[in-house]
Amino acid sequence: MASQRLKRTLRGALTATAVAAAASLVAPVAHADPQPTPNNNASEAVKKLNELSKEAEAAAEQWHKAKDDLGARKAEQEKATADVQQLGKDVEQAKAKEAEFRVQVDKLTNASFQGARFNQLSALLVSDSPQDFLDQMSALELLANDNKQALDKLAGVKAQSEEAERKAKEAQTKATKAAEDAAKIEADLAKRKQELDAKVNQAKEQANRLTSAEKAARRSTGEEVNVGPGSGKGYEALQVALRQRGKSYVWGATGPDTFDCSGLVVYAFRQVGVQLKNRATYGLINEGSPVSRSQLQPGDMVFTNNNNHMGIYVGDNKFVHAPTEGDVVKVSSLDTQQFYAARRV
Incomplete structure (x- = not known):
């Protein structure tokens, strides 16, 4: 019995060896590279598109905001530039008035100086009558009043001239600042447009991956x-x-x-x-x-x-x-x- 079991074991071993040897003579099987798995999960495709669309929409609104900001800065620049021009004219007019009143003040000041030497005593000595004396004094008082009014007006137009110059400088500063801001926004606008285009392209590519049924559903009103x-x-x-x-x-x-x-x-x-x-x-x-x-x-x-x-x-x-x-x-x-x-x- 033992010899029979030994024989069966030897036959089994020889058979396994023969099978293995035969298998080693068969040509190896060629395996092709795995093909991309088509995206058949509609909900995932739509979800991805919605995510990309939200990103693109956020970029679009930021781009719109940058354009709104640019328009506002340019409007400020235009207004400030117009203010500079108008205030420049105001400065010229104020200086012309100042020069005009300065001439008047100089004349009255000179007349007052001459009149100062013609004082009350002088007027009394040279007057032919009490009425003549009163007339002389009235003239002196009128001259003094005119001189004061002229000085007040000169001070007023001088203050106007200085205020006009201050406003002109302030407007020029605003115009310069608005122009600088506009330039920065334009640079930022170009950057945001590039970001927007990239996100839009991603969303469009994802939209093309939707099935016909999904595309039709999105066209519903x-x-x-x-x-x-x-x-x-x-x-x-x-x-x-x-x-x-x-x-x-x-x-x-x-x-x-x-x-x-x-x-x-x-x-x-x-x-x-x-x-x-x-x-x-x-x-x-x-x-x-x-x-x-x-x-x-x-x-x-x-x-x-x-x-x-x-x-x-x-x-x-x-x-x-x-x-x-x-x-x-x-x-x-x-x-x-x-x-x-x-x-x-």
Whole structure:
């Protein structure tokens, strides 16, 4: 029995050796490099696009703010430059008056000096009558009064001249400062534009990765709305904004065919005769009067996502806005955003 078990063990070992030897003679299998896995997770793709879009939108609003600041500094520079020119004319006029009154004062001073030697006693001695004496004294008093008035006027125009020169220098300093600030903002504007372009390109690339169904969903004009009666410029602007539903989002656009978020709001109010002073959300949030979320009315401007996005309140917790890349002007629930503030124009 033991010999039989030994034989079976030897046969098994020989068989395993033969199989291993045969396997070593077979050509190795070629393995191709692994292919990139297609992104079939739609929610992740959309989430990534939303993140990139928020970054791009924040950069866009900062860029708009820099442009608003540049416009303000240039306006200050123009006003200060105009003030310098006007104040320069004022200085010339004041100096001309000063020279005119100085001549008059010099003449009166000389006459007063001559009159001082013709005192009351002299007037009495040379007068032919009491009336003549009174006439002589009246002339002396008149001369003294004229001299005082002339001196007062000279002091006044001299003070005006000095004040005009002070204001001219101050205006020149403001003009120089505004020009320097504008130059700095322009340099910063170029930098922010590069940052914006980079983020926009990233968002566009991500938008192209969406499926056809996801792209179609983003082209929807959003929730149905039933806006009740209202009044005021904000309500009129809301009607304009609602008519833009379906138009594409484009960074930096202010209509009439494409919009970004603040561009839509500025456009809507401009169409009803309200020229908002700012273009960026950072400036628009200071226009009008503040409104709490619980007191929102159709037509109020609403700011979301840490003031990097905005739209116009429709009612029923909804607002019309231009969302982001690959999207269109639509109505959405405010619950899809992080509410930040609201203003009533």
